[in-house]
Amino acid sequence: MKSPPSGGFLRGGTSLAEIKRAAVIGAGVMGAAIAGHLANAGIRTTLLDIVPKELTDKEKAKGLTLEEKSVRNRLSRMGKERLFKEKPAPLFHKKMAEKIEVGNLEDDLHCLSEVDWVIEAVVENLNIKQDLFTRIEQVWKPGIIVSSNTSGISIREMVEGRSEAFRSHFLGTHFFNPPRYMKLLEIIPTKDTDRQIVSKMKAFAEETLGKGVVDAKDTPNFIANRIGVYGLAITFQKMLEENLGPDEVDTVTGRAMGRPKSATFRTLDLVGLDTFVHVSDNVRENVQDPEEKKAFEVPELLQEMVEKGWIGAKSGQGFFKKVKGEKGSEILALDPKTREYRPRKKLKAPSLEMSKRAKTQKEQFRSLVYADDTAGRLAWYITKKVLLYSAARIPEIADDIVSVDRAMRWGFNWDLGPFEVWDAIGVEKSVARMREEGETIPPLVEELLASGAKSFYERTPETTSVFHLGGSFRKVEEHPKAISLARLKEQNRVIKSNRGASLIDIGDDVLCLEFHSPKNAIAADIIQMIGTAVKELNTHYRGLVIGNQGSNFCIGANLMLILMEAQDQNWPELDLMVRQFQQTMGSLRYVDKPVVAAPFGMTLGGGVEVALPADRIQASAETYMGLVETGVGLIPGGGGNKELLLRWMDGVDPKDRLVLQPLVNHVFETIAMAKVSTSAMEARDYKFLRESDGISMNGDHLIFEAKQAVLAMDQSGYRAPERKKIPVVGETGYNTLRLGAYEMLQSGYISQHDYKIASKLAYVLAGGNLPEGTLVDEQYLLDIEREAFLSLAGEPKSQQRMQHMLTKNKPLRN
Structure with missing residues (x-):
């Protein structure tokens, strides 16, 4: 195995933030998952395990021997392969596995001398761990951090007999399973651990790995x-x-x-x-x-x-x-x-x-x-x-x-x-x-x-x-990046507020639009507050962050309200609601101040439609984005179809029809199949996020980092985007999209109502029955989107789907 390049951590005065290479020893469930999360954070990682002592039946059938590299690396390779199979997925994206190299402790132990951090994650046996650290010290170089992922064995006893220099670089780093999703990392120093290493490891874990770190003592099972x-x-x-x-x-x-x-x-x-x-x-x-x-x-x-x-x-x-x-x-x-x-x-x-x-x-x-x-x-x-x-x-x-x-x-x-x-x-x-x-x-x-105190905590604004x-x-010392919207509200920093949303001054002349309706669902009160935010931006502030600190960013529009209006056949009211949503999102896109959306968790339907018009998205790593309206018998109605089209067409020659149709096909497939990203990184595949959009590893820092993005754009002389004509694939493209949906209908993959929804969506994305290559303005696409949305809302089977989602919280196939 090729030796990894040196990361230079703590060598020659470099900071701990420069950990670029790591090694994980032990490719079991936990060790492999730790390696996976290090890869998620962009750290090149070597995964090592022992050399197998026996051949498997498959290896025997292939005529392999115990000396073959594929056999000797079998355990670490299997650990890496398991990352693709486990659920929930340990990796943000399958491509992150490219950052993981595999090897074994006999052939590749020397590689540990060239990494910045070595993590032991072998079986919970003190003697085995002590023997391993004896071997590690033989190739260890000053400056390399070594830690154990033990869940309870004494950190001090593991390195008894090791040199003072080695012990000063040794500590416990107890990840919780699964490492990608569990926030806690317990850091357990010994009396010999260099205090500077402890503080810098804590900062690295919080910033780069997105962890919540607690300082634990070397006691049984820690905290x-x-x-x-x-x-x-x-x-x-x-x-x-x-x-x-x-x-x-x-x-x-x-x-x-x-x-x-x-x-x-x-x-x-x-x-x-x-x-x-x-x-x-x-x-x-x-x-x-x-x-x-x-x-x-x-x-x-x-x-x-x-x-x-x-x-x-x-x-x-x-x-x-x-x-x-x-x-x-x-x-x-x-x-x-x-x-x-x-x-x-x-x-x-x-x-x-x-x-x-x-x-x-x-x-x-x-x-x-x-x-x-x-x-x-x-x-x-x-x-x-x-x-x-x-x-x-x-x-x-x-x-x-x-x-x-x-x-x-x-x-x-x-x-x-x-x-x-x-x-x-x-x-x-x-x-x-x-x-x-x-x-x-x-x-x-x-x-x-x-x-005389009445409680363990005393809080003021x-x-x-x-x-x-x-x-x-x-x-209690708070992390400087951990902006608390609740605390800012206690400090009377609310500019405007209604039942669904608030505008909060988060400092440096930046506003934050916070949703706080039930489940952060979008209704008239939130739309009204977005409009208010645009007015405030035009007169007093440098920019806007759209974010909150609820359970999820936004689960979409208020489905109950849409269903009630549709069942009452109150079409003028429903048309007005959708029109206002579209217009408000348009004003957000073209306001002359930078806007940054900060989604996290479930960001679905209308939540995506709020995020897409922003100048930039700063997403939490754990963001699950998708335009999922087809699951309730509808299509996006707040401009989501148009916005996703714009993202896919960005930089494309409008005259290049051979390129245009495949892009529209991608958008159609994404919306029709209600695809939802399993991470912010995967959201880039669907173009819910651009490559230029940011991803925050630590969700507690999301509002702060979104605010910094606003300030950076403002300082660089921000100008609102110009309105552009949009090329459409027209009637030819519409027929192409419908044909694909019809084939799925004939094959039994979708129902007749699914086909009706897909046909409406195809009409909107194709730009209707216009000639191929026609340039249209955004309002044209919004108008046909709204017409299709209202038409589907009136369908009995769509109303059945909405009702089923509201009562059962899962989609209905009808």
């Missing part, structure tokens, strides 16, 4: 797994005590408690029961407190399940099992008493229904944990135990509670960390109940109450302070 596994363990024990099933417990411990939908036992199935047992054993074997040891004892049922191979999703069954029945697939739940699977059932309790009606997550939590029914008592017990355990672990696992809260939010996807939960339910009230129940209150909490052992509050 997130220590608390998270404890919570899972006591939940398991409580389930058995209360004679409940995993499905009933999951009814309570999921979204009702601000946790992921996978709750407790579905999460265990996803993680793997064998992994859970391993992590539990690691804590039990390495802590001294008898009560803590007892909490991490693996219950008999769990041991039985692991012995039977019922270890979760990877084995096909765990606490849940998917089976095929007469009515299709069904998911069964394990009965803990009989050890047999039965149909799933939900726990029903008044508190669960009441919590759903709460306006905020904090209100929801309070109403649940203080309720006197089965769900409330279960939620209280789990919450109480986790809060007490978390507080008792300070300062053992972390010096501050912020690290603990962030670790649980970023590593386990909790809405609120333990101390944020404590503030939400009331520290005084909850502690009083805990005392009544005979619980021991940790020193941290006793100190808080003795100080300007700062957040947090309580520390010793009785003092200290300011």
Whole structure:
């Protein structure tokens, strides 16, 4: 294998931001996925594993030997190949795999001397890791960072006996699985680790890898797994005590408690029961407190399940099992008493229904944990135990509670960390109940109450302070790129606002248009605020960012409103709504100030139509863009067809008809098939993003980086784009597109109604029945788009599709 070029990290005064080459040792599920995410970040990565000791049957059939390079690199090659098969996809784009080279630890160990960062991700065995680091040091050069991805083995013990220089460059970097999607990275230094390396690695992980970093201590399972596994363990024990099933417990411990939908036992199935047992054993074997040891004892049922191979999703069954029945697939739940699977059932309790009606997550939590029914008592017990355990672990696992809260939010996807939960339910009230129940209150909490404080966090519009052992509050340092729109609103930086959107001054004479309607769906109030933004830009400001910090950027137009108007046959009102949307997007495109859209998460339908007219898009790496209107029986109605056409035609000679038709075909296929990108990088394939558009690895920095793009355009003397005539493929192109759709109809790939929708879309994209090569203005395309949209909205089958999406949240084929 060709040796990679040197990255020069920390050599000759270069900064850590210059990590250009990395090596990952261990091509298992986690190691390969880490290599994949490094490649996502643009880092050339070498993936190494051991040399196989035996040939596979396929290798024998090919006449290969153990000395063949393909055999010797088999394990690392298989790790790389697995990146193309796993779901969710570890790679932003398949082409990112080109940045990964494979090799083995015997032939290619010397390559480690030429990279900037070496990450160990081999089996969780201390002796194996120690032997590996002995070998690594033989080729190691000063300046190369070496880290372990262990989930709980002592970082210090791994490098005992290594040189002082090597130890100073060594630390733990615990990625959470899957590395692409999980925000948390725990950085675990030892007493020998150079502090400058720790701080620079943190900056690199946040900026380049897009991670949320917490500083952890070299203790069993660090922060997130220590608390998270404890919570899972006591939940398991409580389930058995209360004679409940995993499905009933999951009814309570999921979204009702601000946790992921996978709750407790579905999460265990996803993680793997064998992994859970391993992590539990690691804590039990390495802590001294008898009560803590007892909490991490693996219950008999769990041991039985692991012995039977019922270890979760990877084995096909765990606490849940998917089976095929007469009515299709069904998911069964394990009965803990009989050890047999039965149909799933939900726990029903008044508190669960009441919590759903709460306006905020904090209100929801309070109403649940203080309720006197089965769900409330279960939620209280789990919450109480986790809060007490978390507080008792300070300062053992972390010096501050912020690290603990962030670790649980970023590593386990909790809405609120333990101390944020404590503030939400009331520290005084909850502690009083805990005392009544005979619980021991940790020193941290006793100190808080003795100080007269009512909560762990004290917030003002300007700062957040947090309580520390010793009785003092200290300011929480925020990342300079982490602009909080909520905090700016608290600082009275709102310029204009209505029910659906707000205009916020984000500094430097830049506005941010924030959506805050339900699911950020577009309706008249948002359209009105976009128009207001254009007026404000023309008089007072340097530019505009369109962005928000909700769950998703925008899921599209308000479908319920469209359906209601269509069912009432209120065509003038619906026509006006669509016309206003089109006109407002047009004014956004041609306003004489720079506009940058900052999409993230689900950016669908009308969300794409808001983003496309912007001068630039600064997208989060995890952005899923698509014009998906055909799924609800419509076509884009806010100018999306025209905007995507313009992007595909950019730079094309309008007289070159041989080039023009294939481009229109691409646009037609993208919209007709409702294609959605699986990342911002893939969005470039569909031209939802241009090559010149930016991608932010860290979603917390998205608004800041979009603002910087606005300022850069303003400083370079921004001028609005000029309106241009658009060449259309006309009637000839229309027939070509319809023919393709007809062939799909005849082959059974689409329904008759799909064909009707496709024909309407083809007419719009082709420019109608005009002669091929005719130049038209944008308004012409908008007019025929609006006519087609309204026509489809009146179709009964389209209305059925809209109704089905609203009630079932999935498309209907009719």
